[in-house]
Amino acid sequence: MNFDRQLISGQQGLLEKGILELSRQDAELARLLDDEVVRQHNTLSLVASCCTVDPRTLAASASALVNVTAEGGPGKRYHAGCLNVDKVESLAIERAKSLFGAQYANVQSHSASNANYQVFSALLKPGDTFLGMSLDHGGHLTHGSPVTVSGTFYKAIGYGTTDEGLIDYEEVRRLAHEHHPKLIVCGATAYSRVVDFARFREIADEVGAILMADISHIAGLVATGLHPSPVDHAHVTTTCTHKQLAGPRGGLILSGRDANDIVPGFNLPFSRILDRAVFPMMQGAPAVNIIAAKAAAFGYAQKPEFKQYITRIRHAADTIADAFNAHGYEVIGGQTNNHTVLIKLRGELTGTIAEEALEECGITVNKNRIPGETRSSFVTSGLRIGTGALAQRHMDEIGCKKVVELVCRILDAVHIVSEKEYRLNPELRDGFINEVQSVCRDYPILSYTQ
Template sequence: MPVTQTLEADVLRLQDPELAEILMGELARQSTTLQLIAAENFTSKAVLTALGSPLANKYAEGYPGARHHGGCEIVDVAERLAVERAKALFGAEHANVQSHSGSSAVLATYAALLRPGDTVLAMGLPFGGHLTHGSPANFSGRWFDFVGYGVEAESGLIDYEQVRTLARTHRPKAIVCGAISYPRHMDYALFRAIADEVGAYLIADAAHPIGLVAGGAAPSPVPYADVVCATTHKVLRGPRGGMILCGGELAERVDRAVFPFTQGGAQMHTIAAKAVAFGEAATPAFAAYAHQVVANAKVLAEGLAAEGLALTTGGTDTHMLTADTAPLGLDGRSARGRLAAAGMVLDTCALPHGDVRGLRLGTAALTTQGMGEAEMSQVAKLFAAVLRNEADSKRAREEVRDLAGRFPPYPDE
């Protein structure tokens, strides 16, 4: 069939061998190194197929049944399917699946609930907050008056008394609970109570834990937050993109904030891929995966602590952990460089109560590849060996290559 032929990778090799070589090079990189970036994962082949489908050709501004372009009767079905699957998966009254990213989902949520100049209470960036939580370099910090809450000095856990005090003092229009480098569950019920006390909206930025929520391995913010913003990649294993969940009373405001206020045409191939991911996440196999992600993170955390790294909050409840490499005599950026040379790919992050960088890593991708607790213990030992002695990087690189080779992300490739 002609359509099928256009979907074959061989077509790219024939027409644009230069780019095909780049794509194959990236697949080789992913297949021979350990992907420890907490925000990354491997999608299924079904998700990749949807991303490369003819739906990429369709312009579809608007929403199902109310598009600004003709010929949308098929893509309307795809979007409705994605919406219904998201609502069922997370128990939400309304879902918008058009956001191009987690940041654009947050932008649309602010647009739906706030006006420029409104006060917003969110986790401070030095403590794990995201750029969209008030960075002066971001639209959030330029358009709104952000107040940042932090963590307790000794435990590294969110200082909920500070949250309550700041809320009472500043009377914010909205409170954001969510972070990019906080490895513990958040107390959504307590955030809800504080928001109700001061008459604020509660926005949950669940970009990181939403996949664990889908698999029943983390508490859900949906029953507590007015709006939940999330990504569809990370632990959820879908395409790169965002989504918004909310109650029915805010549905129209959220939809209008996405389109036409902050975005134009929906990416229908990505929405179809989101539908695939939501369907996969509703299975018992995904629930087992989500719990294994957490189990792996706990073992990795224990292994790294035993090797002398200082873990913020003392461990993890999720797929993520953050660590201070200072006890091994390295700053975060130098540590990341050494680990990258050995084939272990991860990020740095801000550490609370100090102008230093630590390491942020996660177990979602390794778990997708089929690795378990034994492999996490092996990774912890490799990790520490490289950080203690840069000369061990070459030996570690070969061991990393062997480990990755035993657990390929796409076994048939």
């Protein structure tokens, strides 16, 4: 009895009790969760959207706040019992504003996609025109793909990149003047160069459009000053809180110098309109345990160790890009200025085959469409490589080059049968697995704050 009382005293006791009871009473699920930890340690993740969450953030996400219903915002809830929730959410808001130099922050969005749609619903009416980056050229699904809400409920006009893989700002200007969009979206999911947010704002101002920047893939670089910030250029900035921030899976909406400006046609400032779009328009009660995890991640991101981690991401990306170039692969854009390296595959090798063959050997990547793509989204002609997880392994130049060399050897060993089918010699595969696991032992997963 004394042991039970000790277990249930405070957050640490609750977590320990939960882990013990899960292992005792649901061994099947507990085993699967343990298997995933083993998988992550024994494989190399080159997925641009994945990082390892710090244990302190995991603890916050598993907190007792999950028991609280808290519709509304700090100081204005529709439920009782929110005294500590208000303090936690206020802390997350202030940390987010400090981290990104913003005047406004909403930390309730369940994901970056939700955050994007909340901005759309706040500022656009169904059928309104907006300008976003084409999926084939590096944009995100929510930036206007016809299979999503953004491309179905609104008139989405896509802009792209030049033959050199750079955003075609003249095309953006031409399309903006031709279509007079109410909103312009900048930011990408598979773009490896610097985004000129100031130039986008100039174009938006020329046509009277609102500018939204989606920095989900570069939020860590922006927060540490290793990429220009959009916060005072864009009227609204959105991001997820995982990827480079290595926090929980969730969304964040920010605004800088425009936060308190009145939005034409609404007679309300951006801050008020955005708050209303999150709740009650698009979401009910927030996941307040995840808000606590966001607060933890924002706190860690302001420490010197975090900038060291982001710096390792950049160095690893440069090394990876140079190594693929040396192995004869075309790097879209020629180089990288962030954590992403987008490569064009050679010959008949497709993205889906490359992705599956590499995963079979213990390396995870994303197949990806490339400029001038002729294959479907389920096949593709490219791969998107990210270096966040490698940086968390503190991988040096030697290690990064070894990873690229392994990737190239695996792809060279693949026998192509069709666009989606291949064969890989089992003995070669087993040898590759052993080599991957050897690299994992040499560079074990470390917390990004170490």
